[in-house]
Amino acid sequence: MGLLDVARSLEPLIVASADELEVTRRLPGGLIDALYESGVFLAFTPREVGGREVDLLEWLDLIEELSRLNGSVGWNAFINSGITPLPAATMRRILAGGRWISAGSLGRVAGRARRVDGGYRVSGRWPFTSGAPFATYLFAGSLLYDGADAPVVDPSTGEQTVVGMVFPASDVSIHDTWDGLGLRGTTSVDFEVEDVFVPDEFVADDLIAGPYPGPLFRGPYFVLMGHAAHAVGIARRGIETFVELVHRARARPVHGSRRQARLGQQQAHQVAVAKADSMVRSARLFAWDAAERGWRRAQAGEEIRSEDRALMSQAMIHAVQTARDAVRLLFECAGTSAVHRGHALERCYRDLTTAAQHTLVVETSYETIGDYYLTRGE
Secondary structure, three states, X not given: OOHHHHXXXXXXXXXXXXXXXXXXXXXXXXXXXXXXXOOHHHOOOOHHHOOOOOOHHHHHHHHXXXXXXXXXXXXXXXXXXXXXXXXXXXXXXHHHHOOOOEEEEOOOOOEEEEEEOXXXXXXXXXXXXXXXHHOOEEEEEEEEEOOOOOEOEOOOOOOEOEEEEEEEHHHOEEEOOOOOOOOHHHOEEEEEEEEEEEEHHHEEOOOOOOOOOOHHHOOOHHHHOHHXXXXXXXXXXXXXXXXXXXXXXXXXXXXXXXXXXXXXXOHHHHHHHHHHHHHHHHHHHHHHHHHHHHHHHHHOOOOOOHHHHHXXXXXXXXXXXXXXXXXXXXXXXXXXXXXXXXXXXXXHHHHHHHHOOOOOOOHHHHHHHHHHHHHOOO
């Protein structure tokens, strides 16, 4: 079954779970099972250990469609996509005895690690770990200290050494800290470990790409393009919902409400929906084109160039910011029709407002890209 077919097969279950996702702030167990069994949570897990190891462009289509159905589900499908930092022998042992659903916190190096025989002793607490309550393994970075509790410095960089760690869920405490404006069903909570022993086989040099040769694992850039697909999917749902709202208003006018009677008939509304659609379509084309450039190079065994990385980052930021702005246009046009909690357009507005706060896609993240364009060739 192709990835888009997978998304469409899950639609009835996702739609039926919408209210539960908002109220309980987590994916229902049946939906977690379905996402795992269909391979969504194994998308970035190598085939050699039993994963799906997807085609990148098909995966972007999958995340877009799942996000169109529900922003929280699309986010978890993207974030909990089976990133595999552990070697093949370790992964085979894990998958022989259970599931590999990985969740990680990469925005903050919040652990303290100390070298001991056969591994490390680690303590720490990491925030914003989407999907942590249902993950079977969690990963994060820790700062390394020696036996005298002094920082261990990497001589090549002069910075304190960071060690990537993978923890079985049984070693982790979950703190229910997620009650966000949007993406409410993503369980983007804190997790904590206290003086946990991490054996060497659960230590990773690269928490995103992992030690695998396939093109999908040539760097962190590919999975991060999920930000763009997620935002585009939600924005598509927002546009569809606004159009449906207008059709309902025309079919069943609200007596006594001049504003609702004119919904979709004002020039401002017609301009807004055309503009929003244009914004989202162009952002999608930019993001998929940038992803395809890097992906084709990786498939050919070529190096992912600096310009490829800059373009993917630029397209990712642009897609999220543009999708948010497009939905905001329509939300403001819809007036009070869309302000009630649970309305599809209201949820799209909240989900994109929240997604656009991620550190990788805020507007200030353009800084490094602009610096690259202004200084290359010097």
